[in-house]
Amino acid sequence: TGxxxxxxxxxxxxxxxxxxxxxxxxxxYWADTSLMIQKxxxxxxxxxxxxxxxxxxxxAVDSTxxxxxxxxxxxxxxxxxxxxxxxxxxxxxxxxxxxxxxxxTSAYWIESDLGAGGxxxxxxxxxxxxxxxxxxxxxxADIAVDSTNVYWTExxGGxxxxxxxx
Numbered sequence: 484t485g486x487x488x489x490x491x492x493x494x495x496x497x498x499x500x501x502x503x504x505x506x507x508x509x510x511x512y513w514a515d516t517s518l519m520i521q522k523x524x525x526x527x528x529x530x531x532x533x534x535x536x537x538x539x540x541x542x543a544v545d546s547t548x549x550x551x552x553x554x555x556x557x558x559x560x561x562x563x564x565x566x567x568x569x570x571x572x573x574x575x576x577x578x579x580x581x582x583x584x585x586x587x588t589s590a591y592w593i594e595s596d597l598g599a600g601g602x603x604x605x606x607x608x609x610x611x612x613x614x615x616x617x618x619x620x621x622x623x624a625d626i627a628v629d630s631t632n633v634y635w636t637e638x639x640g641g642x643x644x645x646x647x648x649x
Contacts, residue, residue: 495523495530503541503582505549507565512549514540520551534563534570541583543590545608552580552592560590560606574606574613586628589648591616593623593635603633603646617646 499515506512510522512533520533520542533549538558540551548562550573559575560583573590574580581595585608594602601620606613621639628634632645 492527494525494527495521497521502539503543505542505544507544507546510565512542512544514542514551520549541581541592543583543585545585548608550583550585550590552577552583554579554581558594560592562590562608571610573608573610574604577604577613578602580604582624582626584626584628586648587630591626591628591633591648593620593626595623601637603635605633605648616648617644620644 494511497515499517502514504513509525511525512520512522514520516539519535520540521530522533523530536551536553538553538555540553543550548564550562553559558577558580560573560580561570562573563570578594580592583590583592589605589607591605601623602615603617604613604615616633621637624636624638626635631648633648634645636643
């Protein structure tokens with residue numbers, strides 16, 4: 484009810500709490516508290532497990548790969564080809580990496596450990612040095628990126644902020 488675009492189509496059910504989702508031209512991907520990233524076709528069908536993780540993940544996709552963050556005090560950002568294969572660690576030793584987005588040549592995420600403050604960071608899509616774009620944040624909550632800026636929200640103070648991607 485309340486939809487103006489027609490009836491809602493259920494693509495999948497989960498008995499776990501969803502933590503993030505991403506979509507491409509063929510599949511909808513989601514991460515949940517089962518510590519699993521799964522996918523289903525954009526028109527429904529079987530649910531496939533993509534990867535299991537040791538910590539609650541967030542997920543992002545581009546045309547070739549699935550990316551995820553592993554949320555812990557020694558967290559990481561990883562990727563794997565959409566058709567499977569080896570997992571590549573893009574960055575490790577991170578402080579509670581949370582929401583994650585990819586754009587052009589980099590992956591961007593927030594680190595959201597409230598005790599140590601938060602940060603916005605990035606790494607190349609093939610790994611390499613991690614760049615801190617902003618630090619000392621008050622509980623970053625979500626992140627988005629366009630061709631020139633990274634945007635994020637903060638719990639404390641309710642702010643929406645941005646910084647250049649370089």
